[in-house]
Amino acid sequence: MTDTTNTTNTTDTTSAGEGAETGGTRGADSRAPSRRSLIGWGGAGLALGAAAAGGAVAMARNGDDAEPTAAASGAAIAFHGTNQAGIATPVQDRLHFAAFDVKTTDRAAFVQLLKDWTEAARRMTAGHAVGEGAYGGLAEAPPDDTGEALGLKPSRLTLTIGFGPSLFDRFDLADRRPEALVELPKFAGDNLDGNRSGGDLCVQACADDPQVAVHAIRNLARIGFGKVVIRWSQLGFGKTSSTTPEAQTPRNLMGFKDGTRNIAGTETDRLKKFVWVEEKDGPAWMVGGSYLVARRIRMNIETWDRTSLQEQEDIFGRDKGEGAPVGKAKERDKPFLKAMKPDAHVRLAHPDTNAGATLLRRGYSFTDGTDGLGRLDAGLFFLAYQRDVRKGFIPVQRSLAADALNEYIQHVGSAVFAVPPGVRDKDDWWGRALFSKDSKVSQSSTNSKEA
Numbered sequence: 001m002t003d004t005t006n007t008t009n010t011t012d013t014t015s016a017g018e019g020a021e022t023g024g025t026r027g028a029d030s031r032a033p034s035r036r037s038l039i040g041w042g043g044a045g046l047a048l049g050a051a052a053a054g055g056a057v058a059m060a061r062n063g064d065d066a067e068p069t070a071a072a073s074g075a076a077i078a079f080h081g082t083n084q085a086g087i088a089t090p091v092q093d094r095l096h097f098a099a100f101d102v103k104t105t106d107r108a109a110f111v112q113l114l115k116d117w118t119e120a121a122r123r124m125t126a127g128h129a130v131g132e133g134a135y136g137g138l139a140e141a142p143p144d145d146t147g148e149a150l151g152l153k154p155s156r157l158t159l160t161i162g163f164g165p166s167l168f169d170r171f172d173l174a175d176r177r178p179e180a181l182v183e184l185p186k187f188a189g190d191n192l193d194g195n196r197s198g199g200d201l202c203v204q205a206c207a208d209d210p211q212v213a214v215h216a217i218r219n220l221a222r223i224g225f226g227k228v229v230i231r232w233s234q235l236g237f238g239k240t241s242s243t244t245p246e247a248q249t250p251r252n253l254m255g256f257k258d259g260t261r262n263i264a265g266t267e268t269d270r271l272k273k274f275v276w277v278e279e280k281d282g283p284a285w286m287v288g289g290s291y292l293v294a295r296r297i298r299m300n301i302e303t304w305d306r307t308s309l310q311e312q313e314d315i316f317g318r319d320k321g322e323g324a325p326v327g328k329a330k331e332r333d334k335p336f337l338k339a340m341k342p343d344a345h346v347r348l349a350h351p352d353t354n355a356g357a358t359l360l361r362r363g364y365s366f367t368d369g370t371d372g373l374g375r376l377d378a379g380l381f382f383l384a385y386q387r388d389v390r391k392g393f394i395p396v397q398r399s400l401a402a403d404a405l406n407e408y409i410q411h412v413g414s415a416v417f418a419v420p421p422g423v424r425d426k427d428d429w430w431g432r433a434l435f436s437k438d439s440k441v442s443q444s445s446t447n448s449k450e451a
């Protein structure tokens with residue numbers, strides 16, 4: 001049986017049993033019998049079917065896995081696991097991030113939506129169309145899948161769900177809200193647009209193919225029709241933070257290497273210390289989860305482009321070519337903070353300046369046309385995961401009040417989400433432990449009474 005569990009750092013190249021779930025060329029099964037009937041065929045035929053589909057049958061078993069050939073082969077990232085994929089997973093090239101507002105007041109309907117979303121996410125991340133596919137079904141009914149990802153590879157698609165503070169004002173969830181899920185305070189220089197902030201839910205879709213990421217969000221929104229509505233969304237490209245130390249560090253739109261000193265997906269100890277919620281942090285339903293801060297940061301790139309190289313380098317405390325910290329030769333050399341200007345970004349953001357506060361950054365660049373004043377609406381869609389927002393983003397962002405970079409950027413959107421642990425197996429679904437009747441249940445227990 002193909003293992004879609006992301007709990008180990010190994011890869012699984014077997015494909016049998018529920019092989020329809022392995023990463024094949026998307027939609028190759030859409031004319032074939034449904035997933036349910038495929039399961040009945042047994043393993044050998046499925047392995048053949050997947051191979052015939054030209055699919056990338058190599059499946060990373062761990063969402064956090066840095067499988068070297070995964071990106072090249074367009075392979076699938078495992079959906080099941082202790083933690084949700086899309087956090088410590090090597091960063092994909094493209095992003096489609098969507099925040100949703102909940103429209104239904106019916107708890108059972110909302111729980112059903114989470115189950116339907118989980119099933120759709122399970123299929124799409126494995127490279128398959130939603131439900132019975134985009135065509136071949138009943139001519140009288142809209143197809144289960146919108147179709148634009150037919151023929152595309154899984155492209156390392158990950159779908160990561162988060163619950164915003166406002167969700168806990170609904171469905172009798174008030175006593176389940178984690179203490180760490182605080183509303184972010186107002187920070188110096190914030191110029192937030194309410195239409196690009198907040199949200200009861202979010203889904204982060206990352207993939208190496210933008211069409212695969214967009215298809216995933218679109219289909220989740222479609223499935224949610226009448227129960228949830230997209231509040232705002234953001235497309236991103238050119239990942240600005242690497243979580244794979246050996247890869248070349250990507251550059252942000254200011255032209256600097258971004259993500260040099262980040263938590264790598266392979267650094268299990270640091271992930272445990274700074275990213276994953278533990279039993280003692282509580283609540284039980286969040287163990288194995290994390291907290292996400294999303295900030296849409298507009299860059300005044302026209303002003304930046306007229307700034308001297310020396311000033312640009314002073315602002316970050318690193319040189320533009322190599323990315324080395326001030327006074328050092330190599331990008332990975334340990335920064336000597338006192339050699340930097342007191343208002344240098346790296347100096348102020350560094351854990352040593354912030355009582356050890358450390359974030360896993362996973363941001364993307366964006367350009368969303370122009371602002372009507374002849375300037376590009378461009379910047380960094382900052383995404384950071386942490387074990388506790390009060391010990392992560394908040395102190396670091398407060399420290400950045402003095403950042404020399406502030407002259408060139410403006411935070412225009414903001415949101416915070418509790419990101420639950422991973423979906424364990426085919427019977428599990430996003431948020432099961434949160435909606436179970438027993439408040440002590442964690443996502444690892446399977447005998448909870450739901451909803």
Ligand code: HEM
Pocket residue numbers: 252254256257258259260261262295297299316318335345346349350351359379380382393396397400409
């Ligand atoms: C448009 C806005 C931003 C830009 C262009 C930017 C760019 C950079 C660059 C070029 C580096 C150096 C390379 C690296 O270690 O990654 C860096 C480091 C860092 N940034 Fe930012 N950043 C931005 C916003 C933020 C924000 C909002 C935060 C958190 C509140 C943040 C936290 C950090 C941290 C923690 C480091 C690593 C510091 C270290 O350990 O040396 N950045 N950033």
